[in-house]
Amino acid sequence: DGGITQSPKYLFRKEGQNVTLSCEQNLNHDAMYWYRQDPGQGLRLIYYSQIVNDFQKGDIAEGYSVSREKKESFPLTVTSAQKNPTAFYLCASSLEGGNNGELFFGEGSRLTVL
Amino acid sequence: SQKIEQNSEALNIQEGKTATLTCNYTNYSPAYLQWYRQDPGRGPVFLLLIRENEKEKRKERLKVTFDTTLKQSLFHITASQPADSATYLCAPRDDKIIFGKGTRLHILP
Numbered sequence: 001d002g003g004i005t006q007s008p009k010y011l012f013r014k015e016g017q018n019v020t021l022s023c024e025q026n027l028n029h030d031a032m033y034w035y036r037q038d039p040g041q042g043l044r045l046i047y048y049s050q051i052v053n054d055f056q057k058g059d060i061a062e063g064y065s066v067s068r069e070k071k072e073s074f075p076l077t078v079t080s081a082q083k084n085p086t087a088f089y090l091c092a093s094s095l096e097g098g099n100n101g102e103l104f105f106g107e108g109s110r111l112t113v114l
Numbered sequence: 115s116q117k118i119e120q121n122s123e124a125l126n127i128q129e130g131k132t133a134t135l136t137c138n139y140t141n142y143s144p145a146y147l148q149w150y151r152q153d154p155g156r157g158p159v160f161l162l163l164i165r166e167n168e169k170e171k172r173k174e175r176l177k178v179t180f181d182t183t184l185k186q187s188l189f190h191i192t193a194s195q196p197a198d199s200a201t202y203l204c205a206p207r208d209d210k211i212i213f214g215k216g217t218r219l220h221i222l223p
Contacts, residue, residue, distance in 0.1 A: 043203070
């Protein structure tokens with residue numbers, strides 16, 4: 001079945017460690033996105049990519065990094081520079097990054113910093 | 115700055131009644147607006163999209179309206195069921211999608 005897969009679902013990290021969240025899609029979508037969701041808050045855009053080997057910062061990119069070496073993959077690294085990394089992270093994709101189209105979301109990764 | 119407001123409090127509706135959720139936006143003019151459903155601990159799921167030149171869109175028991183003058187969208191669920199209980203997110207879009215905080219809907223049996 002086509003879809004978007006995030007892993008791991010739950011992740012614990014010690015302060016000062018970098019962690020990488022995986023996001024893979026087999027929908028042949030051009031655009032991919034990373035959002036962060038905090039309790040009682042809306043989704044905030046971290047990074048997005050409209051095409052392979054290109055990506056742009058969203059509203060809260062500081063302390064995060066991404067790569068887009070393959071169309072189907074858009075991993076997110078939460079670096080030690082991120083001051084408050086405990087959150088629910090959502091990856092999404094859409095057919096094109098332009099002014100159209102619904103977002104297809106993964107099931108999310110919940111990161112807890114100990 | 116761009117701002118989206120959805121009902122901040124949870125909405126409790128009796129089963130069988132119509133649930134109406136509100137989305138207001140300020141300081142931008144979205145070309146279209148999307149609504150998503152999110153269950154606890156899950157990713158949002160797309161429900162409906164309405165464009166700026168459309169007044170109303172329907173899908174089964176769902177109806178969305180879009181008033182660009184009022185800068186408001188209303189999301190209706192008719193004949194509501196307990197399975198409709200979830201958080202509903204409004205997402206207007208011009209050059210990028212911005213999500214509201216969502217409204218938690220509880221359908222009471």
